Amino acid sequence: MNSIIVRYCFAASIALALTALPAAAVEQNCRFIPAKADREACYKRQEEELAAKRKPAAPAAESTTLETLRQLRQDDDAVYRSINNICRGC
Known part of the structure; x- marks a missing residue:
């Protein structure tokens, strides 16, 4: 587990160093x-x-903003409908 974290940190530091070089x-x-x-x-x-x-x-x-808001409202409604179908007293 620790070796995965070390590898991730190493890869992240290399990526950061490479992006900072041109500047x-x-x-x-x-x-x-x-x-x-x-x-x-x-x-x-x-x-x-x-x-x-x-x-x-x-x-x-x-x-575009209105369409985005409409889409968000539809997504919220779908989530609320799925939550209402969960059995809370089982």
């Missing part, structure tokens, strides 16, 4: 630019790229 490499490129103006321009580009990645998705159309 660190991009920052190092800007850090070592000797000209101040070029270095600041590089940081500005990085900032804009990060902002574009973090930009929230466009709001969904209202009809």
